[in-house]
Amino acid sequence: MDLPVWQALYTELEAKNFVVISVALDTAGVAAAGQWIRAANPTYPCLIDSEHVVADLYGMVNVPQAVWIDEEGMIVRPTETAGTTDGFRHMDRTKFAMPPEAIASLRETRRTYLDALRDWAENGAESRYALNDAERLARLTPTTFDDQMARAHFTLGEYLHEEGRPNEAQVEFAEAKRLHPESWEFARQAWALEDPSKSGGPEFWDAVAALGDKHYYAPVRLTADA
């Protein structure tokens, strides 16, 4: 879980005009996310997004993804992987253990990402991790009609699930996944609502294996020239 890491970061940097806002993309709301939030006891705004509004507005397709927003409300780093790697794909699932090199790579990726956040908190617009306009624009992923149609089906599915119509909800989720197969947000949330063990079960691992050479978490270029 990422919440303790973000709490530590906020505690360290809050005096530098810096705030963490975390958003739980959980259709079941407090029932699903609450235990993790209580355990982390956050002092920064730790919000619950039961309708996945932030994923819709910011084009998120997985978690953890993050956006950096400056004092004027401008996006200085568009949606990207928040300090994690595909290392879990090398996990020995019988022992729940990752190989040492995958652990080392994950730690290094997390460290450099958090260091970049520290640099931005300290230096603001002067930070080399605050991307210039051209780089920000180049990193946007435009949404398509099918992506938005997938969002319509997903949101309808969430509503039907909440209304006690889970079978109809899954039909809508299936259509959302078909139209936007890159969205792990759709796939994993749908699995979790169908059966809580499913979002980390065989269906999940089969889908990850089917990625082949493609990333589950796209690596982040921390600076424009990196």
Place this chain on the structure above:
Amino acid sequence: MPHTILAEGQRIPVSSGRSEGADLWIPMASLGAATGWAIKPEGACKGEVCVPMPRGREAEFVSPSAFNYTAFMRYMGHPIAHRGDTWCIAARPEDRNEQMRSLQAPDFTLPDIDGNLHSLSDYRGKKVFLASWASW
């Protein structure tokens, strides 16, 4: 028969609509309150903006007593999902992409675990690290 429209994070109950295939006709009398749209001689209007009906196709959208709201939103370019008594109208891709290219962070309002509401705009003046996670 009651119907529901999901749009822009709102759940809009339509108490006396009439469904016809993939479409929902909303009575003129409740159209404004439900959707903010009104039918005028110049077309379908929301606030200052009016959209003329496509010539020769007026009957697809307007009857003397009702407005085919979903057909009109589809004509406007909105993706719409429909099941039974519920329609979900998503944002148009061109609107999302224009918003994105402005590089202005879109505002939202969400509750914390105690039900207190927070808006992104409450934190204007600070550097914000906005991060997603989930229990799944």
